[in-house]
Amino acid sequence: MTQNVTAAPTTGSPSAGEWWRDAVIYQVYPRSFADGNGDGMGDLPGITARLPYLRDLGVDAVWLSPFYASPQADAGYDVADYRAVDPVFGTLADADDLVRETHALGLRFIVDIVPNHCSDRHEWFQEALREGPGSAARDRFHFRAGRGADGALPPNDWESVFGGPAWTRVEDGQWYLHLFAAEQPDFNWDNQDVHDEFRSVLRFWLDLGVDGFRIDVAHGLVKAPGLPDIGHAEQVKLLGKQAVPYFDQDGVHEIYRDWRRILDAYGTGNGTERIAVAEAWTPTVERSALYLRRGELHQAFNFEYLTTGWDAAALRAVIDRSLAAMNAVDAPATWVLSNHDVVRHATRFADGDEVRGLRRARAATLLMLALPGSAYLYQGEELGLPEVTELPDEVRQDPAFFRGSGQDGTRDGCRVPLPWSGERPPFGFGPVEGGPSWLPQPDSWKDLSVAAQTGVPGSTLEFYRRALAVRRAHPALGAGRDIAWVPSPEGVLAFRRTTSAGSFVCTTNLSASPVTVPTPGTLLLASAHVVPGAGPDAAGTVLPADSTVWWAA
Incomplete structure (x- = not known):
């Protein structure tokens, strides 16, 4: 017997053109992905050279954090010119080349847009x-x-x-x-000039060929009239958990209805849709869903899912709420475990044990990729990279670190440049062996590089490649609205997804001990080694602690 997630009545299956409903989107943090000129900073030519890696990984789209002209007070989120490329990353011609090559490889290209604030040098x-x-x-x-x-x-x-x-x-x-750094003054969206400017900026990048935008601080553009006091000093700790007069005001929705008309004018169907994704930290997933009503945005990041710990009951609850909320507005759910602003999930789930953290991270990835909707990957998670927690203070650049309060710790630890190859830093990040990198990499990352993991059975990189290939091939994976929960032991999540072309079961053991579960079909992929059951449950399968298994059922 199964239990179905509550869903609104379906309005029909997605058209072939709605590529974004089940896309796997890979976030590139430009300064840390690949350095093409050897100055220690990642750049657009470096990304272009590495695009075949992303194609072979099996993702559908690439999203780049800002590369606009900027004094870099907040790693490019302080924009001085929205129509220019910062020289540290290259030129506008390099951006054009990158978009064209991305499309030539069959991938989509999404850029950040930063409409809440600009640079004080703007x-x-x-x-x-x-x-x-x-x-x-x-x-x-x-x-x-x-x-x-x-x-x-x-x-x-x-x-x-x-x-x-x-x-x-x-x-x-x-x-x-300035809701962020002092170098990032907030725009006043009650001013018509601001609206006109951002319409122009959207069209500039759409004309260049981008497939969509990730909207930074999408919830922050409109402030409550009169800018009223909040009345307490716990604001930062409670952000995203309570209503505040500078975030998630209802006036933002008219802005996004305007933007949607622009996006729709550039898309002609059959896979040409241009999309917008909201970075909207709201108190509830139901509030996030309001950004996705008909005629507004296409997706919103599921931060409630990202911030849920390694707990079966909590994850089941947020999955149910996410699907119900998104189905109510006929939008795809999104799933994400890491990004450039949070501690990498291999470390978040570790509870002080790096081996356990990677084991849980792999299991969490399979669980995420099995859910209906779109998934986001953050560069380096496919290598199993942990958070770098021992950066010297003198190399840190996150403005939150220098303010002395605010966000816990620093975001630099998830932004350390990727290891590509070699035995010593910067591990192929730049063209010169032993050359510079803007943040130092741990020596241990030589064993986590792309070259060290490529072709190695059981490596995290090959595990991701296989998972994305299976997800693309199996008819019951990707876009969809519902799952059916399968009764499971405590600490285990199991659900079924069924289409006319096939059925699929995902089972995750979030407990600290092996668990024997019924074998529902043919094993497709597992995050850890699984074995047939023994004794009276011999027909079952033993799932190790912190593991996920996919079956064709």
Whole structure:
């Protein structure tokens, strides 16, 4: 007997053109993927040269974090010019080459867009500083008078996500809002110039041929009228868990309905759809689903899933809620375990034991790839890379680290450059053996490089390649709306997916001990070695602790 996830009535299967409903999308962090010129910083030519690796891995699309002109105060998320490539990454011609080569290899290309804030070096902000209080230039941002007799106190009690006040005072006495670093002033989306500018930016990159956008801080563009106080000092710790007047305001949805009309105008169907993906940290997955209503965005990152620990009951609950919420708006669920802002999941799941962490990471990957919808991979997870936790303070560059509060720890540990080959750093990251890399790699990564794992049975890289190949080939995997839970022992998750062309079962043992489960069909893939059962359950299969198995059923 099975239990079905609650779903809204179906509106029909996806058309052949809706490639994004089941896409596996690989995040490239440009400064850490591949260095083409040997200066220690990843760049666009380096990425272009390594594209065949991504094709052979088996992903459907590539998403690049920002490579725009920027002072790099926050690794490119402080944009000075949205239509230019930062020289550290290459040129606009290099970007054009990268898009063309990505398409030539049968992959889609998605870029970051950063509409909540820009760099303090952006020409608009520099103009606002020059023209002073009351000017039209200042209205493009949130400039306010301070509180107190001499205006020496910030206009309200909002805190930066990176820690400390969300306001900085300029020489003429006014304050400007920055929800992130002081070098990242927030745009005022009540200003029509801001709307017009970003429509133009979208069209610029769509004309270059990109297939979509990942929208940074998609939940942050609109602020509550009057910028009211929050009233407590625990704002950063509670972000994404409670309503605040600067995130997830209902006014953002009209912006995205406008953007969707632009995207639709560039797509003609049959696989040409241009898409937008929301980075929306909201209190609930149901709030995230509001960004995906008809006529708005295509996908939203499932951060509730990403932040769920290695626990069977908790994962089952978030899977059920995610599918129900997305089905209600006829959007695909998305699943993600790591990105450039969080500790790598091989370390998050480790509980202090690196071997256990990798074992759980592999099992979590198979579970994620078996679920209906689209999946996101973060560069290096296919190599089993752990978080680098022992970076010297002098090499760190994450602004959250320097603020002294805010986000826990630092994000630099998940951004260390990839190891490609060789016996010593930078392990083929750049063209010169022993050359520089902007963050140092651990010596132990020589055993985790692409070259060290390629063709090695049981390696994490070959495991990912096999998983993506099976996912692409099996008719019951990829796009879909529902799963049917299969009764399982405590600590085990098992579900079935069925189409007219075939049936599939995924079983994950999240417990600390081996478990014998019924064998539902032919073994397709396992994250660890599995063996036939013994004794009265001889017809079953023994799943090791922290393992996932796929069966054709």
